[in-house]
Amino acid sequence: MVLRVLALAATVVVLVATVLAVTRDSASAHGSTINPASRNYGCWKRWGNDFQNPNMATQDPMCWQAWQADPSAMWNWNGLYREGVAGDHQGHVPSGQLCSAGETGGVRYAALDNPGNWQAANISNNFNVTVHDQALHGADYFLIYVTRQGFNPLTQRLGWSNLELLKETGRYAPGAGTRENGDPVLNGVSNSIAISAPGRTGRHIVFVIWKASHSDQNYYWCSDVNFPGGGGGNPTPTATPTRTPTPTPTATPTRTPTATPTRTPVPTTPPGGARSCSATYAVTGTWNGGFQADVRVTAGSTAISGWTVSWTFANGQAVSSTWGANIASSGSSITARNVDYNGSLGSGGSTTFGFVGSQSGSNAVPTLSCAAV
Known part of the structure; x- marks a missing residue:
């Protein structure tokens, strides 16, 4: 009986500490792009x-x-910032890590950098970016970028060279803006900034930097958008999930990732012939019972109009959901074929598709074969 009481007391202490920690995080973090929604605010809004x-x-x-x-990437949707940048954004946030603000907070926001089928807002080439200032900090400035035509957020991590700066604002006084009433977590003010992005079609990223006025606190947000034309859309995943997410069912979850995303590329030898391709496989994240992987397909010395990648799992792994490819499974044998937008590749060109899978125990990297047409 005494042991049970002590165990219960310890649990209460852990829960209280967690509540205080999340409250402290929330108290020091105050904003996001809400329209088009940033990746982390959009996830919070929907789920x-x-x-x-x-x-x-x-x-x-x-x-x-x-x-x-x-x-925490979802629960702390308003805390994606870095301090002490002194205006040198490119020096403190490396290419490939823009959506996580240079992996600020360790692995907390790292998954926001992963390319793939993020939900994208349909917008016109003349649109407004709405940013929310939850704590009435004001802004020294906002920098608003849009990716250049040709960048593909379904297959590429965002880098500085992919961006074009379209707007640099002046100062916003603390408390300036319109009070938000539509979402109970938005209890500050919002400001809308008009942007023109001519020449863009299809999928893109709007990248916003907010330099808050109260200190050298700099927020970085990626919002996925779809401009008219280009057939960007939000492709529908083709597989049925085999695993149910099991986060801690509290308002202040304490779950931490079980493994830091690692990349383990395994190149394949392209087949002979006039048209050829190769494929590499990389595990980008693992957790208890599941994992995420990316596959990069590269054309050989001749342009191709389509590709098929095949492999066999050795440890009973299974594909749950996918993006950027049509995947079919027959037991442990997997076949992935290009979708409409990524089948044609120029000489040496490449594209990426990804999937979420289930695992139990070992998760050996398979050997891939790639066939081109």
């Missing part, structure tokens, strides 16, 4: 009150993989 819903895995696979990596 924050429904995070146990297994449909997240197929309806919103990129939010699902971010949740599996670290639930």
Whole structure:
């Protein structure tokens, strides 16, 4: 009986400490792009009150993989910032890590950098970016970038060279803006900034930097958008999930990722012939019972119009959901074929597709074969 009482007391202490920690994080973090929604605010908006819903895995696979990596990316949607930047954004936030603010907070936001089928807002080439200032900090400035035509957020991590600066604002006084009433977590003010992005079609990223006025605190947000034309859309994942997410069912989850995302590329030898391709496989995240992997397909010395990648899992792994490819499974044998937008590759060109899978125990990297047409 005494041991049970002590165990219960210890549990209460842990829960109280967790509540205080999350409250402290929230108290020092105050904003996001809300329209078009940033990746982390969008995930919170869609799933924050429904995070146990297994449909997240197929309806919103990129939010699902971010949740599996670290639930705090969603719960702390307003805390994606770095301090002490002194205006040198490119010096403090490396290319490939822009959406996580240079992996600020360790692995907390790292999954936001992963390319894939993030939910994208349909916008016109003349649009407004709405940023929310939750703590009425004001702004020294906002910098608003849009990716250049040709960048593909489905297959590429965002780098500085992919961006074009379209707007640098002046100062916003603390408290300036319109009070928000539509979302109870938005209890500050919002400002809308008009942007023109001519020549863009299809999928893109809007990248916003907010330099808050109260200190050298700099926020970085990636919002996925779809401009008219280009057939960007939000492709529907083709597989049925085999695993239900199991986050801690509290308002202040304490789950931490079980493994830091690692890349383990395994190159394949392209087949002979006039048209050829090769493929590499990389595990980008693992957790108890599941994992995420990316596959890069590269054309040989001749342009190709389509590709098929095949492999066999050795340890009973299974594909749950996918983006950027049509995947079929027959037991442990997997076949992935290009979708409409990424089958044609120029000489030496490449594209990437990804998937979420289930695992139990070992997760050996398979050997891939690639066939081109």
